[in-house]
Amino acid sequence: xxxxxxxxxxxxxxxxxxxxxxxxxxxxxxxxxxxxxxxxxxxxxxxxxxxxxxxxxxxxxxxxxxxxxxxxxxxxxxxxxxxxxxxxxxxxxxxxxxxxxxxxxxxxxxxxxxxxxxxxxxxxxxxxxxxxxxxxxxxxxxxxxxxxxxxxxxxxxxxxxxxxxxxxxxxxxxxxxxxxxxxxxxxxxxxxxxxxxxxxxx
Amino acid sequence: xxxxxxxxxxxxxxxxxxxxxxxxxxxxxxxxxxxxxxxxxxxxxxxxxxxxxxxxxxxxxxxxxxxxxxxxxxxxxxxxxxxxxxxxxxxxxxxxxxxxxxxxxxxxxxxxxxxxxxxxxxxxxxxxxxxxxxxxxxxxxxxxxxxxxxxxxxxxxxxxxxxxxxxxxxxxxxxxxxxxxxxxxxxxxxxxxxxxxxxxxx
DNA sequence: GCCCACATGTAATCAGTTACATGATTCT
DNA sequence: AGAATCATGTAACTGATTACATGTGGGC
Numbered sequence: 001x002x003x004x005x006x007x008x009x010x011x012x013x014x015x016x017x018x019x020x021x022x023x024x025x026x027x028x029x030x031x032x033x034x035x036x037x038x039x040x041x042x043x044x045x046x047x048x049x050x051x052x053x054x055x056x057x058x059x060x061x062x063x064x065x066x067x068x069x070x071x072x073x074x075x076x077x078x079x080x081x082x083x084x085x086x087x088x089x090x091x092x093x094x095x096x097x098x099x100x101x102x103x104x105x106x107x108x109x110x111x112x113x114x115x116x117x118x119x120x121x122x123x124x125x126x127x128x129x130x131x132x133x134x135x136x137x138x139x140x141x142x143x144x145x146x147x148x149x150x151x152x153x154x155x156x157x158x159x160x161x162x163x164x165x166x167x168x169x170x171x172x173x174x175x176x177x178x179x180x181x182x183x184x185x186x187x188x189x190x191x192x193x194x195x196x197x198x199x200x201x202x
Numbered sequence: 203x204x205x206x207x208x209x210x211x212x213x214x215x216x217x218x219x220x221x222x223x224x225x226x227x228x229x230x231x232x233x234x235x236x237x238x239x240x241x242x243x244x245x246x247x248x249x250x251x252x253x254x255x256x257x258x259x260x261x262x263x264x265x266x267x268x269x270x271x272x273x274x275x276x277x278x279x280x281x282x283x284x285x286x287x288x289x290x291x292x293x294x295x296x297x298x299x300x301x302x303x304x305x306x307x308x309x310x311x312x313x314x315x316x317x318x319x320x321x322x323x324x325x326x327x328x329x330x331x332x333x334x335x336x337x338x339x340x341x342x343x344x345x346x347x348x349x350x351x352x353x354x355x356x357x358x359x360x361x362x363x364x365x366x367x368x369x370x371x372x373x374x375x376x377x378x379x380x381x382x383x384x385x386x387x388x389x390x391x392x393x394x395x396x397x398x399x400x401x402x403x404x
Numbered sequence: 405g406c407c408c409a410c411a412t413g414t415a416a417t418c419a420g421t422t423a424c425a426t427g428a429t430t431c432t
Numbered sequence: 433a434g435a436a437t438c439a440t441g442t443a444a445c446t447g448a449t450t451a452c453a454t455g456t457g458g459g460c
Contacts, residue, residue: 015446015447016310016313016447017448020313020316023316026317026319026320031411031412032413033412043313044306046307046309046313047308047312048306048308050449051413052414052415052448052450052451053447053449055413056413056414074412074455074456075410075456076410076411076454076456077411077413077455077456078411078413078455079411079412080410080412081412093317093320094320094321094322096314097318097325097329098321098322098325098326098328098329100332101314103310104246104250105247105248105309106250106308107248107307107372108218108304109303110248110249110369110372111222111225111248111249112303113368113369114225114244114245114365114366114369115221115225115228115299115365116299116364116365116368117228117361117362117364118228118295121359124299126300127300130302155396157319157390157391157395157396158319158394160319162318162319162390163315163316163318163319164316166312166315166318167312167316169386170309170379173379173380174376176379177372177375177379178375180375181372181375185368185371188359189359191359192360194357194358194359217418218419219419233440234441235437235438235439235440250420251420252421252422253439253441254420254442254443257441257442258441276427276438276440277429277437277438277439278426278438278439278440279426279427279428279439279441280439282439
């Protein structure tokens with residue numbers, strides 16, 4: 001319930017994780033455990049969080065008045081808490097959404113490519129061949145999910161779960177990009193000579 | 203120098219940042235200051251680090267015997283140290299390079315898209331239109347750099363700086379992916395109706 | 405009886421950012 | 433005289449992972 005008098009939410013400018021949880025809760029009320037499951041897909045392709053990070057963050061959101069919770073008797077020693085977004089929480093989320101993000105991407109596989117010439121070419125080529133294979137599998141999986149979503153009209157921006165579709169489409173684009181790049185790089189390292197894009201047949 | 207008796211390097215399994223610095227140092231010896239500059243491009247498109255993180259990490263690498271340093275008189279109150287990779291450091295780097303990476307990507311802009319329906323559609327469409335514009339500019343920049351590199355034969359996998367070219371090509375692929383996705387998403391949010399890929403003309 | 409799913413928390417550690425701190429040289 | 437570049441470090445804090453800790457109910 002958290003009936004606080006002073007509005008902390010103005011001073012407490014939430015963390016990115018906090019907004020991620022609010023986004024998940026706009027789909028409907030959930031427990032910390034359920035949020036841990038829901039963050040896995042499709043959001044998990046571009047954002048992850050463990051339960052050990054989620055539970056304290058939910059407590060902070062509740063203290064700020066951005067979510068409230070109802071307690072039921074839980075299976076374990078502690079009570080089970082179901083969280084829901086408050087109007088203040090939704091307002092905070094809406095304000096955050098339209099701020100242009102600045103965070104740089106971090107890609108370990110690209111970092112390894114930077115030092116490609118220091119490694120054994122055969123082993124390195126295998127690494128990028130495996131990556132290309134993995135992206136093929138992921139792409140098939142994502143496109144299958146996307147087709148299912150289109151079938152139920154989730155590609156319509158007025159659908160309440162349109163965001164799931166948008167994230168999935170980013171997954172499709174990303175994996176296509178990774179696939180082309182990894183195939184090209186593997187080809188370069190395998191042959192020891194420059195390869196042009198498109199030269200690497202599928 | 204760091205003439206340690208026991209080989210710490212086996213137990214001290216380095217951090218990702220450590221390997222990133224070793225990768226940079228394979229281009230030639232450098233000071234901490236130079237590494238902070240060099241990490242900006244092209245590696246900075248996919249990996250960043252501030253000087254406050256680099257200096258302590260260089261000290262750890264030196265303690266592990268993976269780099270050594272020579273001191274010169276510096277401009278400030280402290281001595282300037284130029285670092286170089288040791289054979290042990292190169293071996294550690296080579297071992298790390300061929301391990302398949304597991305780290306998930308994190309994309310704040312995709313997270314925001316997940317909650318797109320909670321925001322004002324006009325403001326949200328503007329966000330992704332701006333992103334599409336930014337990716338256009340970055341793409342032009344990256345392709346210009348790539349053309350310069352090809353002109354000097356840096357697209358050859360035997361060229362010592364081939365890694366710079368490989369990272370840049372990932373930048374090209376990524377920005378193309380972001381561009382297509384952002385244009386599609388902006389179109390969806392602007393019109394309020396589903397848009398297919400390719401429908402959004404450039 | 406054992407493993408799995410449900411369910412919630414804390415502690416220790418690692419990674420990364422922001423801010424503090426110093427001081428020489430060169431350009432405008 | 434002031435700003436920018438060169439140059440190196442530390443401290444405080446935030447973000448995220450790994451590991452510790454507890455306990456129920458259901459299926460094999």
